[in-house]
Amino acid sequence: MRIRVVDAFTARPFTGNPAGVLLLDAFPEDAWLQHVAAEVNHAETAFAHPLPAGGEADWALRWFTPGTEVDLCGHATLATAHVLHTTGTTRGPVRFATRSGVLVAAPGDDGAYTLDLPTAPLTEEPVPDGLAEALGARPLSAHDTGASVGDLLVELADEKAVRALAPDLAALARGFERGVIATARAEDPARGHDFVSRCFFPRIGIDEDPVTGSAHTALAPFWGPRLGRTRLTGLQASARTGLVRVELHGARTLLTGNAVTVIDGTLYA
Numbered sequence: 149m150r151i152r153v154v155d156a157f158t159a160r161p162f163t164g165n166p167a168g169v170l171l172l173d174a175f176p177e178d179a180w181l182q183h184v185a186a187e188v189n190h191a192e193t194a195f196a197h198p199l200p201a202g203g204e205a206d207w208a209l210r211w212f213t214p215g216t217e218v219d220l221c222g223h224a225t226l227a228t229a230h231v232l233h234t235t236g237t238t239r240g241p242v243r244f245a246t247r248s249g250v251l252v253a254a255p256g257d258d259g260a261y262t263l264d265l266p267t268a269p270l271t272e273e274p275v276p277d278g279l280a281e282a283l284g285a286r287p288l289s290a291h292d293t294g295a296s297v298g299d300l301l302v303e304l305a306d307e308k309a310v311r312a313l314a315p316d317l318a319a320l321a322r323g324f325e326r327g328v329i330a331t332a333r334a335e336d337p338a339r340g341h342d343f344v345s346r347c348f349f350p351r352i353g354i355d356e357d358p359v360t361g362s363a364h365t366a367l368a369p370f371w372g373p374r375l376g377r378t379r380l381t382g383l384q385a386s387a388r389t390g391l392v393r394v395e396l397h398g399a400r401t402l403l404t405g406n407a408v409t410v411i412d413g414t415l416y417a
Contacts, residue, residue: 152169152409154407154408156405158359158391166191168190168193169193170415171237173197182212183417194228204243205244205245216352219248220265221361240255251263267396267397272289272291279328283328287302288302293366294366297363303370305332306332306335307332307333307335310346313346326352327357329366331344331371345383364394390405
């Protein structure tokens with residue numbers, strides 16, 4: 149069985165966010181999918197199989213972390229679209245049936261892909277007790293991101309504060325929703341990004357996610373009104389780094405990024 153590892157939201161190998169991608173004839177038992185995701189041991193592994201023609205979607209798509217299945221994953225969706233197009237399996241936009249509804253991935257003329265995802269509903273709430281100590285920085289505000297994302301979005305004072313984070317991961321794993329998205333306005337937009345973020349999900353086996361597509365469905369409606377624009381670029385300031393171009397359209401958010409295949413091999417299990 150063929151398996152690939154694709155770096156998403158980047159055009160350079162060994163940056164962005166790696167995802168495993170397997171194209172199947174049908175989904176086997178969940179336990180097997182979870183074992184493969186644990187073996188791949190990247191933030192997510194995507195499993196997809198073709199659907200009958202004439203339906204609302206072309207492929208069924210599921211995403212697994214090393215420890216659990218998730219409802220929405222942007223970078224592994226981008227990685228799957230990249231595999232489908234670079235192998236000639238499909239052309240033009242592809243529709244994925246997922247736990248978050250039908251998601252569309254469209255290739256662009258510049259080699260990038262644009263994902264059409266649901267915008268996360270933001271609800272401001274008090275900063276939880278103990279969060280500042282767990283993060284090692286005091287948030288200016290906190291927002292719930294709704295069921296599909298399921299994380300806590302917190303704004304920090306500046307870009308330097310986001311880059312300097314060294315959180316207590318054990319403390320984060322004990323609470324604060326599924327994970328924490330930390331963000332701040334860019335120090336110098338002339339460098340090509342409007343805001344920065346870092347994402348920590350130790351509760352689901354991901355200490356720090358390199359580049360998180362789903363988080364940008366919350367970051368877009370957070371920063372769009374504050375910066376007075378619907379088109380923005382986010383830099384996820386992890387060690388690998390990655391750029392996500394976002395475009396806010398009310399209930400939908402478009403995420404655009406590149407991808408590159410770094411491993412193409414055989415799974416024998």
